[in-house]
Amino acid sequence: MELLKDGDRLVLRHVKDFDLDHTFLCGQCFRFEKCEENRYIGVASSHLLDIARVGDNFVLQHTTLDEFQNFWSHYFAFDIDYGKIKHELSKDEVLRNAVHHGQGIRILRQDLFETILSFILSQSNNITRIRGIILAFCRKFGKRIVYEGKEYYTFPRPEDLVGICLEELADLKAGYRDKYVYHAICAINEGKLSLDDLCHMPTVEAKKALLGLSGVGEKVANCILLFGLSRFDAFPIDVWIQRIMEHFYYEDQKTNPAVIAQMAENSFGDLGGFAQQYLFFYAREHLQKQKK
DNA sequence: CACCAGGCAAGCC
DNA sequence: GGCTTGCATGGT
Numbered sequence: 370m371e372l373l374k375d376g377d378r379l380v381l382r383h384v385k386d387f388d389l390d391h392t393f394l395c396g397q398c399f400r401f402e403k404c405e406e407n408r409y410i411g412v413a414s415s416h417l418l419d420i421a422r423v424g425d426n427f428v429l430q431h432t433t434l435d436e437f438q439n440f441w442s443h444y445f446a447f448d449i450d451y452g453k454i455k456h457e458l459s460k461d462e463v464l465r466n467a468v469h470h471g472q473g474i475r476i477l478r479q480d481l482f483e484t485i486l487s488f489i490l491s492q493s494n495n496i497t498r499i500r501g502i503i504l505a506f507c508r509k510f511g512k513r514i515v516y517e518g519k520e521y522y523t524f525p526r527p528e529d530l531v532g533i534c535l536e537e538l539a540d541l542k543a544g545y546r547d548k549y550v551y552h553a554i555c556a557i558n559e560g561k562l563s564l565d566d567l568c569h570m571p572t573v574e575a576k577k578a579l580l581g582l583s584g585v586g587e588k589v590a591n592c593i594l595l596f597g598l599s600r601f602d603a604f605p606i607d608v609w610i611q612r613i614m615e616h617f618y619y620e621d622q623k624t625n626p627a628v629i630a631q632m633a634e635n636s637f638g639d640l641g642g643f644a645q646q647y648l649f650f651y652a653r654e655h656l657q658k659q660k661k
Numbered sequence: 662c663a664c665c666a667g668g669c670a671a672g673c674c
Numbered sequence: 675g676g677c678t679t680g681c682a683t684g685g686t
Contacts (some may be wrong), residue, residue, distance in 0.1 A: 378673065396667060427668090454669050488667080490666050491666095491668085492667075492668040493665090493666060493667085493668050493669080493681085493682095494666055494667075494668090494683085494684095495665080495666040495684080495685075496666085496667070497666095497684090497685085498666080498683075498684065498685085499666090499667080501674095501684095502683095506665065533664085541670085542682080542683060542684085543682080543683085544681075544682025544683050544684095545667095545669095545680090545681045545682050545683090546669095546681095546682080547682090549669085583669085583670080584668085584669065584670085585668095585669085586668060586670085587668085587669095588667070588668060588669090589667085589668070589669085592667075605666035605667075606667095607668080608665090608666080608667070649667080662682080662685095664685105664686085665684105665685085665686085666683100666684090666685090668679100668681105669680105669681090670679100670680095671678105671679090671680090672677105672678085672680100673676105673677085673678075673679095674675100674676090674677085674678100
């Protein structure tokens with residue numbers, strides 16, 4: 370990969386295994402919006418980025434060399450070699466197809482606090498509405514950023530939320546999930562759950578700590594481990610993953626998440642999280658079309 | 662109007 | 675322990 374400065378823009382050349390649609394539409398991130406073909410604008414933590422693919426290059430706006438090297442490079446995980454991962458996963462027949470469909474997926478390194486709240490809000494909900502609720506949350510508690518005449522909002526940090534009450538969360542229209550979010554914010558701000566400790570814990574312990582939060586079960590905990598703590602062996606099992614696994618590995622017979630989890634661990638091991646993302650993206654394309 | 666959406670907790674046995 | 679049910683809200 371090569372990074373060039375071109376006026377107030379940055380240009381990335383020779384980037385391998387990176388597609389904006391695949392990366393932003395595979396369900397890991399709710400904060401980037403497609404504003405035109407091959408162009409996304411979004412906010413991660415407190416940074417806004419305008420990123421577009423132009424030919425073989427990526428053009429980045431509203432950022433600096435310094436910010437790229439200290440933040441976005443890590444966020445997009447350009448240090449991870451997907452060539453090896455894809456080669457390994459493609460030994461499995463199903464994954465070979467899934468990898469082919471989502472060849473440009475990269476698992477982002479997202480902010481832990483943001484990931485915890487976002488995936489608590491995601492339960493039994495559809496992606497469009499999850500995005501809306503998170504945006505409402507950021508609009509209410511985050512900082513405004515104006516870019517090209519449009520308003521964007523940062524995701525608030527825990528300290529921005531000290532002293533909020535449950536009633537303030539009601540206008541997010543998050544339904545019963547608002548009290549889970551409220552309790553998570555309190556647990557973090559009261560020091561019952563340390564975000565810093567979570568980052569350094571072994572995965573099994575981190576998971577146990579996350580499961581202690583109300584509204585965090587097996588699936589949400591695995592999403593937080595995978596997207597917020599870069600534990601790439603985590604394999605979140607939601608309705609889509611269950612459907613696609615039943616379809617391809619169990620001849621459309623009903624199973625349960627425990628069986629699938631064991632099977633994923635045996636088949637994908639340390640690469641479970643990557644496998645899960647390829648499969649999720651594949652499932653959404655494959656099964657959604659099949660429905661009609 | 663039923664049913665579902667990146668599930669989970671509480672209440673049963 | 676495993677299995678069932680209620681849960682807020684919005685979309686089809």
